[in-house]
Amino acid sequence: MxxxxxxxxxxxxxxxxxxxxxxxxxxxxxxxxxxxxxxxxxxxxxxxxxxxxxxxxxxxxxxxxxxxxxxxxxxxxxxxxxDIVRVMGTVVRCGRDAVEVDMGPHRGRAHVVVPPNVLGRVLVRHPRLEPGYLIDVICVASPDGPRAARPGTAQPGYRADQSPAADPSAPVPNEVRGTATWFGSGDVALAYPAVDPEGNAGGCHGAPSACLPLPYVSLGSELSVRNDCTDRVACVPVTECGCVAARFCDRCVECGTSPRGRVVELAPVAFAGLGGDLAAGCFNVTVGGVVPGLEG
CATH class of the missing domain: 2.40.50.140 (Nucleic acid-binding proteins)
Known part of the structure; x- marks a missing residue:
């Protein structure tokens, strides 16, 4: 496309x-x-x-x-x-030179080849390549499936089913700061960790809570996304529930250190259009200005 x-x-x-x-x-x-x-x-x-x-x-x-x-x-x-692709999710199985990853209910599973010359670099930032732990790798597409090129982040120290959640009594700010990452191969799309699961809003039932307080939105809402490293802004529609992003309670250090937590996942074209480096994998972000979509 x-x-x-x-x-x-x-x-x-x-x-x-x-x-x-x-x-x-x-x-x-x-x-x-x-x-x-x-x-x-x-x-x-x-x-x-x-x-x-x-x-x-x-x-x-x-x-x-x-x-x-x-x-x-x-x-x-x-x-x-x-041919850049990204695989992030929960490790399901590990072999000598490959990892099978559950990327969540919307994205299925991926079999990632980890070449010997890349394995050391991946293990530095993902020391627990074992089932139940999170993984995030930047890859190159190949006929055999994605081949790992570099880690996309440092591996969180907890298991995927034990990710920390925000205090439910914490106030939800009008603007949220944290990390923006990218996913998939589309153009202008956004996955958000707090899509309302009630009614027709389109959220994932049983999805984990993000590790920072986020306002609920519905699919079709538009979010104002600002790359804090370039100060560039775009309004991007919410097209998917970012249930995998909610499990990553990490930081981006592209320009200073972001608050902990992934706020949005952008399609690659939208991410690059905001000045992001797809190989680096993230930028510090401020999200706000919700334009309502379909309400339940």
């Missing part, structure tokens, strides 16, 4: 734009992406950074691969992520 995300620029700044699609052609000066919406041509420069499991060059831009492109000035490519 071909798509784009436009976000508001900081005062006096330049717009950021992100697009995604299948690589049709690439040269040192031009990248051509294709999808359901047609072709998009993005200028390339010597400063364009390409990721394909690590720091790569133009050779990674092969036709048939999927790319997400961020243009720092609205025109030329700033960064390109090739």
């Amino acid at each position: 071909l798509g784009a995300s436009h976000v508001g620029a900081v005062p006096g700044g330049l717009p950021v734009r992100a697009v995604a699609g299948t690589i049709l052609d690439a040269s040192p000066h031009l990248l051509v992406l294709g999808g359901d919406g047609g072709e998009v041509r993005v200028p390339m420069t010597q400063a364009t950074a390409v990721w394909h499991g690590g720091r790569e060059g133009p050779d990674a831009l092969r036709p048939g691969r999927r790319a997400i492109v961020r243009t720092a000035d609205g025109l030329g490519a700033d960064r390109v992520w090739v």
Whole structure:
């Protein structure tokens, strides 16, 4: 699918734009992406950074691969992520070179290959690769399934079914600060850990409570999402219950240290369009300005 995300620029700044699609052609000066919406041509420069499991060059831009492109000035490519995917959830089984992960009721299971040259890096930040513990890895898509490239976060020290929850008597602020991560392969979408489970609001029954107090919203609501590291803002619709994000009581340290807890998961194009680095996996976020959707 071909798509784009436009976000508001900081005062006096330049717009950021992100697009995604299948690589049709690439040269040192031009990248051509294709999808359901047609072709998009993005200028390339010597400063364009390409990721394909690590720091790569133009050779990674092969036709048939999927790319997400961020243009720092609205025109030329700033960064390109090739075949990047993310797997996060609860470890179900571990083998010598692979991990099976339950990604929650909306996303099913994933069989993640962990190459020997990556295993050490993963174990540094995920020392308990055993059933029942959480895992979050940035991967490269392959015919055999996702191949781990780097950890997406440090592993929480508790089991997935023992994640801490916010004090139910704690006040819920109008704006919530914490961590934004990304999921899936879509364009403009958002998973939120506190979708109301009552009535027709669309929440997950039995979903865990987040580790910070969050206001309930319904599917279809729009949230104002600000990347605190770039000061860029977008309104993004809530499309999914972020029940997996609720289990991660961690922090982002992209620009200072965020408060503990994942507030939103964004689709990759929306995440990159707000100035996020998909390989880094998170940015410090402020979420507020709820625009109501369907109420139960």
